[in-house]
Amino acid sequence: MIYDIAGLRISIDANNAAIDKFCAAYLSCDQNSPVDIFACASKEDVDAERQLSPNLSQTVLEFACVYRSICRQIPKFDRMVLHGALVAHNDEGYIFLGKSGAGKSTHANLWINHIPNAKMVNGDKPILQQKDGVFIGYGTPWCGKEQFGYNGSVTIKGLCFIEQSPINQIERLSVAEATKRLFPQILLPGDEQELDNTLRLLNELVLSTPVYVLKCDISKQAAMLSFETLTK
């Protein structure tokens, strides 16, 4: 089946009805024109993924591998995947990032619960597109265990790393510090040309977009602090 994801025409060869169901909101109404990307979950990739996560079902493993197949191919289209929660507020996007368990989803949900018009675009792995000097963030079918997100896009205005702390404080990171922290949150393709494109996009992202670190608890005040700083 052919899907429209992150502004690209993507053919997913899944052989798994559950994957078509996960992607249903992105099904293209044009199933005939040429596509940008062919994606599939090869047996080799699925086996490698199972080694890392032996408790996951075959469907979940295949679904993850299809996304990796897509994300390895998108840098030539000026796009990259980022591990984080993308929240929209009035068509502007903010991405919360952090180590596993740091509370990025929790903080994103504080925005949803306390800030009018805040919506989760992608709770886990949004795709970013560099376009005319700004970055666009997209919802995709791959949006975390809770499948929290929708088929939409927003202009990225800021990134924010989350760290747990009893005292709420926020500071802007230097470009170098932002780069170091972002590296573990992106996918580095093995293909030299796509790797080169990815590093170029990361460079443009850190030079064009403010990156903050928020040390915070899980109160409404924490959400108001990041909201006021990021949307300033």
Place this chain on the structure above:
Amino acid sequence: MKIQEGFILREVGGMYIAVPVGETSKHFHGMVNLNSTGAWLWGFFLQNRTQQEAVTAFAAAFEIDASQAEADVAAFVDALKNKGILV
């Protein structure tokens, strides 16, 4: 000694970052973060060179004395040998 094949060095966010590519990316995970002098030494060791050749060229290029150049080159060589990148 020389830099192993299978890495690319790029400037990202004002830093120089070396990352594995192709087959190397399957067994080497992570990145190497270099400053501008480290990036210069990386370029120098793309061809097979001795440590002494690096010290001499580095001291001349950056107009520093031999003892400082020795220390800087030794730090670079030790770090990249430890990671198995410089062999």
